[in-house]
Amino acid sequence: MSETVIPESRTYRHLKCKTETTISGQPFEVMSNPLSDMASTWCSQCEGQFPLSEYEWADTNEKVLDYYARYSANASELQRFLCSRKCMLILAAFGFVLGAIGGWFLFRGDAMWLKVGMPIVCGGFGAFGGLAIYISALCGPITRKVCGVEDTRTLT
Ligand SMILES: [Zn+2]
CATH class of the missing domain: 1.10.287 (Helix Hairpins)
Incomplete structure (x- = not known):
């Protein structure tokens, strides 16, 4: 099998409290899509929804909005x-x-x-x-x- 392995989840960090939250399933599909107009996401520490501008991916330390901009540039x-x-x-x-x-x-x-x-x-x-x-x-x-x-x- 040479197919790309699709990750099940990804972890993001809330910049304000530095807490990492892992997203999976359909919400992850939506959040990973640079063309989605997802506006906010959950922080497990603050127990609330905050604008995507307040988050970065934990594995790459890239701001989620920068990631969106990079992949949706075209x-x-x-x-x-x-x-x-x-x-x-x-x-x-x-x-x-x-x-x-x-x-x-x-x-x-x-x-x-x-x-x-x-x-x-x-x-x-x-x-x-x-x-x-x-x-x-x-x-x-x-x-x-x-x-x-593909995904x-x-x-x-
Ligand atoms: Zn937080």
Whole structure:
């Protein structure tokens, strides 16, 4: 197997209290992504969320925001926007509206409860579809292109 090993977790340090906190799982995926618009993260010592500007990676002593800047330097404004949470919400909302309209058309001749209920159900599927498009067609490929890796957790 020549595949890159993807780290499970990474430790960051809160500059104010010098305490190290380890992040793993999905939050780590988000935090490792230089294009994520994650704004704050948890400090286990201060027991609170603080802006990312107050943290550095424990292994490299690089400020998290410097790391973001270094890896996202090639990203255009459009690419940044397409990977942002705002864009994700817009796509989900758009999917919901499309799904709801579709549901209304499909069931408009049916009983009242179907007429009311199905657009909501179809809207839910639409929102889900919007999220799937965001992840598979926008965020994933753009991040891979900008950062040059399959998984941003391998970045250091
Ligand atoms: Zn702290």
